[in-house]
Each structure stands twice: as C-alpha cells, then as structure tokens.
Amino acid sequence: MRLKTIEKLCCPFDKNDLSLQILAKDTEQNILEGILSCTQCLRKYPIVYGVPIMSPDEYRQIKLEQPVLERWKLEYGITDTQLLPSH
Numbered sequence: 001m002r003l004k005t006i007e008k009l010c011c012p013f014d015k016n017d018l019s020l021q022i023l024a025k026d027t028e029q030n031i032l033e034g035i036l037s038c039t040q041c042l043r044k045y046p047i048v049y050g051v052p053i054m055s056p057d058e059y060r061q062i063k064l065e066q067p068v069l070e071r072w073k074l075e076y077g078i079t080d081t082q083l084l085p086s087h
C-alpha cells in the first residue's frame with residue numbers, strides 16, 4: 001500500500017490520526033509491513049502483506065497476523081507493547 005494512501009487513514013474507532021512505523025517497503029516505496037498506531041486510543045493496526053488490518057477487535061484474524069507479528073519480534077525487535085493497546 002502506498003504511503004500517501006496510508007496517510008489518509010484514520011482510526012476506525014475515534015477517527016484520530018495514526019502514526020506509522022514502517023518495517024518493510026518494496027522497490028516502489030509501497031509499504032509492505034508496518035505498524036499504525038492511533039495517537040488517541042493507542043490501538044495498533046499492523047500492516048501485513050501490504051494491507052492494513054483495521055477491523056474491529058472481534059474480527060481481527062489473529063491466526064493470520066500472529067506469524068507475521070512473531071517474525072517482526074525476531075527481525076525488528078518489536079515488542080508486545082508496540083503491538084498491543086496499552087490499556
């Protein structure tokens with residue numbers, strides 16, 4: 001997903017701005033992996049396979065996300081606190 005597209009996204013819960021941590025890009029600067037975090041409610045939305053996962057919590061596909069999140073922890077030193085809401 002392109003950076004410009006991602007910058008237009010807002011938190012689906014409270015419509016606040018999201019901050020983006022980029023983990024992996026392709027050669028055309030599309031973001032393949034990253035973490036969006038809401039500046040207000042501090043929810044985290046992982047970008048996996050170029051797709052931001054922004055479904056409500058109950059529809060999150062943890063089985064799909066989990067292997068990617070585990071790899072991030074190994075490859076990028078991401079911690080649980082960077083992936084989970086802090087409340």
Ligand SMILES: [Zn+2]
Pocket residue numbers: 011012013014015016038039040041042043
């Ligand atoms: Zn929010």
